[in-house]
Amino acid sequence: xxxxxxxTLGFIGNFIPPFSTxxxxxxxxxxLGHTVIEFQENRTSAQQLISAMRTLDMLVYSHTHDPSYVIxxxxxxxxxxxxNGVPTVSAHLDRWVGLERVKDVGQEATWFTEYIFxxxxxxxxxxxxxxxxxxxxYLQPGVVERECYMAEPSKAKxxxxxxxxxxxxxxxxxxxxxxxxxxxxxxxxxxxxxxGNDGLGxxxxxxxxxxxxxxxxVIGDSCFGGKKDYVSDxxxxxxxxxGFIITPDIETLGLPVATYKHPDLQDLKNKIDYWLExxxxxxxxxxxxxxxxxxxxxxxxxxxxxxxxxxxxDK
Numbered sequence: 617x618x619x620x621x622x623x624t625l626g627f628i629g630n631f632i633p634p635f636s637t638x639x640x641x642x643x644x645x646x647x648l649g650h651t652v653i654e655f656q657e658n659r660t661s662a663q664q665l666i667s668a669m670r671t672l673d674m675l676v677y678s679h680t681h682d683p684s685y686v687i688x689x690x691x692x693x694x695x696x697x698x699x700n701g702v703p704t705v706s707a708h709l710d711r712w713v714g715l716e717r718v719k720d721v722g723q724e725a726t727w728f729t730e731y732i733f734x735x736x737x738x739x740x741x742x743x744x745x746x747x748x749x750x751x752x753x754y755l756q757p758g759v760v761e762r763e764c765y766m767a768e769p770s771k772a773k774x775x776x777x778x779x780x781x782x783x784x785x786x787x788x789x790x791x792x793x794x795x796x797x798x799x800x801x802x803x804x805x806x807x808x809x810x811x812g813n814d815g816l817g818x819x820x821x822x823x824x825x826x827x828x829x830x831x832x833x834v835i836g837d838s839c840f841g842g843k844k845d846y847v848s849d850x851x852x853x854x855x856x857x858x859g860f861i862i863t864p865d866i867e868t869l870g871l872p873v874a875t876y877k878h879p880d881l882q883d884l885k886n887k888i889d890y891w892l893e894x895x896x897x898x899x900x901x902x903x904x905x906x907x908x909x910x911x912x913x914x915x916x917x918x919x920x921x922x923x924x925x926x927x928x929x930d931k
Contacts (some may be wrong), residue, residue: 623923626668628655629678630685635820637709638678640760644915647761648923658682662689669702674926677706679726681717690725697730703926704729707918709757711839711846713741715787722748731926737845753925756869757849759856761914766858766906767825774830776809778888781827781834782850784814790839792879799881800835804888828859832898833891836863841878856909860902862887869913871905 625645629638631654642652653672655665657680665675665687675697677690687693694704706729712718713736721727721744730751734741737754745752780800786793797815800808811819811827819827828834838848841864854861855871864878874891876884891898 621927623650623673624671625650625652626655626665626672626675627652627678628657628660628665628676628687628690630657630680632656640915641676641678641707641919643760643762644919647916648919657687658685660687662687662693665690665693666696669697669700672702674923675702675704677704677726677729679706679708679724687725691728694725694728694730703731705731705733705922705926707733707755707922709735709849711736711738711741713738713744714840715789718744722750731922733922735846735849739845741846754845755918755921756913757847757852758913758915758918759849759852759909761910761916763821763825764856764906764910764914765825766903767822767829769830770826771830774809774827776807776830777832777892778804778808779811779827779831779834780808780815780837781811781819781824781854782837783812784810787839792841793837795879796835796837796881796884799884803885824853825857828854828857832860832895833888834859834861835884835888836861838864838866838878841866852909852913855905856913858902858906860891860898862891871908871913872901873905874901 627638627642630636631638631642642654645652653668697704706726708726712721727750732750732752733755734752735755735757778800780797784794784797797810809816811817834854836850836854838846838850840846845867847867847869851861851863851869855873862874862876862884865875874887876887
């Protein structure tokens with residue numbers, strides 16, 4: 617449902633990669649009928665943002681983990697916007713607590729916007745947010761609506777029954793990712809493939825839908841996956857793009873997806889073997905979960921949630 621008032625939004629982020637989350641969120645705000653003005657993070661000054669303020673109804677910030685992208689005096693920019701009644705918003709998909717980057721919480725500019733939307737709503741994250749007095753909201757991950765469809769398989773190009781997409785080299789605090797991929801190769805051999813920048817290469821956009829359509833099973837993972845209320849966007853990305861996922865037994869956004877007891881790799885094997893043999897049941901669940909994500913868990917839904925909170929339409 618489109619907002620009644622059409623807004624002009626400023627958006628600070630990295631728009632150079634066409635597949636960036638910033639581009640997907642931008643497209644989603646525009647899908648709702650709003651105008652979005654890009655501020656490429658590493659090419660924007662504080663003065664440019666202050667000069668643009670009078671033309672904007674809201675300013676959105678998506679932080680890039682790269683020191684060269686830091687905008688000097690950005691915290692002060694957010695304070696000036698607030699003093700002039702223009703809301704500022706930050707939104708992020710990552711987990712912070714338990715990782716080296718937690719040192720940035722309450723320090724980096726993400727944490728100085730008027731509204732903060734985080735995908736980590738775990739008890740330890742909540743404790744940290746509350747201790748800092750942040751005006752934060754739990755915002756679940758999503759998938760861009762334009763790529764939320766079930767593609768035709770391309771088994772000649774993507775012949776593997778079981779796949780994992782994403783990096784094997786991951787946070788040192790979470791060694792399970794390497795253990796998972798090594799286990800899958802050892803157990804399933806040529807039936808398994810790892811797609812990522814340290815695997816068979818990164819697959820993006822429509823080709824990713826085709827990859828998911830070609831595999832019987834996509835293996836899920838979520839940083840510290842046994843803990844509740846942090847969900848990797850891998851869940852919505854895979855299901856929204858038409859894949860069948862087996863994911864750790866975390867909070868699953870209410871989706872009836874197949875799960876396993878994280879980090880029990882034997883239980884994962886049992887679940888993989890079951891779903892490999894039950895084609896019709898797997899396809900029915902795949903279709904059901906896809907339809908739920910397409911209706912309830914796109915970035916269009918998330919954009920609407922942000923605007924409803926910021927402009928008090930939910931209150």
